[in-house]
Amino acid sequence: MAKITFIGAGSTVFAQNLLGDILSYPELAHSEIWLYDIDAERLSTSEIVARKIAAFLKISPKIIATTDRDRALDGADYAINMIQVGGYKPCTVTDFEIPKKYGLRQTIADTLGIGGIMRALRTIPVQLEMVHDMERLCPDVLHLNYVNPMAMNVWALNRGSSVRTVGLCHSVRGTAAQLAKDIGVPAGDINYVAAGINHIAFYLKFEKDGRDLYPEIRKVLAEGRVPADNRVRYDLLKRFGYFVTESSEHFSEYVPWYIHRERPDLIEEFNIPLDEYIRRCEVHIADWEKTQAEMEDPNTVIEAKRSSEYASEIIHSSETGVSRVVYANVINKGSISNLPADCCVEVPCLVDKNGVQPVQIGEIPIHLAALMQTSINVQRLTVEAALTGKREHVYHAAMLDPHTAAELSVDQIWSLVDDLIEEHGSWLPGALHEPLREAAE
Template sequence: MNFTNPMSLTVLTGIRASKLPIVGLCHSIQHTSHTLATYLEIPYESLDWKAAGINHLAWFVKLEREGQDLYPLLREKARDPEIYDQDPVRFEFVKHLGAFCTEGSGHDSEYVPYFRKRPDLVQKYDRSGYIGESGFYANNWPTWLENSARDLRDYLAGKREYEMERGEEFASYIIEAMETGVPVVIYGNVPNTGLINNLPQDGVVEVACLVDNKGVQPTHFGSLPTQLAALDAQHMAFHDLVATSVLEEDREAAVHALMMDPLTAAVCSLEEISQMFDEMVAAQSDYLPDFLKQ
């Protein structure tokens, strides 16, 4: 079970390099399903939904209550500025592409070429904090790290009691289902063995999986709407190139991967991307393998 980002890349490289059964686990889908119930102002238990795609770019292709499509209601809710401003990028996806994405607006804005390529677009679509603020992680990481280290010291010294409460992360549910045989459905990142018809079959996709004493069993989804599959497929090409670079020690594949990144390509020319790659390798050479260095 892998919780580590970059999720799709880690899982893809792992399954190509080993024969281990690997499933990548994220909390985006289950968290977003609760977020949608909040936006729609309906009880979560009444929400009937289905999602599929790739990690951080999967899509709620079904959003219903008692057989009624809830997307018209979601579009109506999004006209309220107080709701729209909580998720501007994802509501733009709904407006123009027809589906709500599984990752938050700030992160999503980094995955596509539409929202961060010009200063005016950053100002229009990004908000403070996790909703797209530039430098948010870099500026806050030192404080977060120190707070986590302090908490750990307090736990180890017995100054604070560690409260254990089961959350929405899937690992414990997988273990329970495999040990007891009582089935549970989770969403996992797994090899695309015909699960999503119109995405590359040698990549990793995020779909519903049945778990019981037979293990994690991915379920067939079908085909995504073409416009959504196109966004996902471009990232899967990026994933393929990065995995190839790592496993075959291929520098050129790494450069090509950066050229395929949608946001990078929206901002920079091929020559600029190549130069940027060289600059990034030089700046971080102490942490990188020799094959990436010129």
């Protein structure tokens, strides 16, 4: 019987999706489900949801909710991590509002850019504490990370710990379904291969019964049928020849071309939703009390509906030996031969009793690798800053970020970094608050 621990289980809606996925497998129906969070109230709601899902499925798993991390992790076979360090307030608001004073505009700010850099710097130390606990309490655990910025977190955790950490994101599967809808082909009929880095992976193949579907995708562009919320990605298809796996609002802030200080008209032309993550957070917060009340209502039935997340599939395959392919974020080690061996890549992985095994992709098109490298540079420097506490690496990461450089001068970037570090205060490691040394090492 597997022990499955949810870290940050107070993310109730997301936990609900994963619980429904896991418990709907008969082989996992009697697992030990441990729900851990530092917020006792949110944790209580998640426990109620878990028990209602079990009741709907007519099963009796062992469900334990606790605010004691050691108890939750002790002997765990799988740990699913979905925390957010600093929350919407103060940290997410800080990541948007201070850059905005400098004229730096963002959409999601959780993966790359100055927002992604700061999120990594406050998240990686907390996650390192967790995986060091895992080394002590459950050294053979498979740590499934859903926390952004995905690539930076997975890279840092695999460098800083012996625990197996694999990152999971639904963008590859989700975008494939969107593309299938755009071209009028059932999603289940499509076979694809994607590879790259998280949020900047591309479909190298997109086929049905061996027939290339890229001509059908290009017809959407040629015939003016591009969905209004997907203009950036279809424009990138025109320029690069391949379709990227993450949404247009995300991708617009990973490159210097769509949000640019000298071309404010591009925001409307490409329908770029500035401050989108802020809006989503505010809607979620405004709706939470109502959602919580509905979930806790004794008369509310919570059904187990399968989501597009990979966690349950990985756990099921690892436990049963059923082979399947998922997309996961792992350390490269040559999976993509023309990207750095030590960076974090998103590639297809075979999962069975032997665990998560990355597929060898080989070389990807040179221009796609070059585009990814611009983000890998930022990721590497941010990971280095988080692991060493050297403030100079934060400046360098921000300077090399493509979107930040398109909006701000070098002096502005350095000043912005100073302001963000000061405003984040104790959310960041103390070493990052030390003045910059005269001679950077």
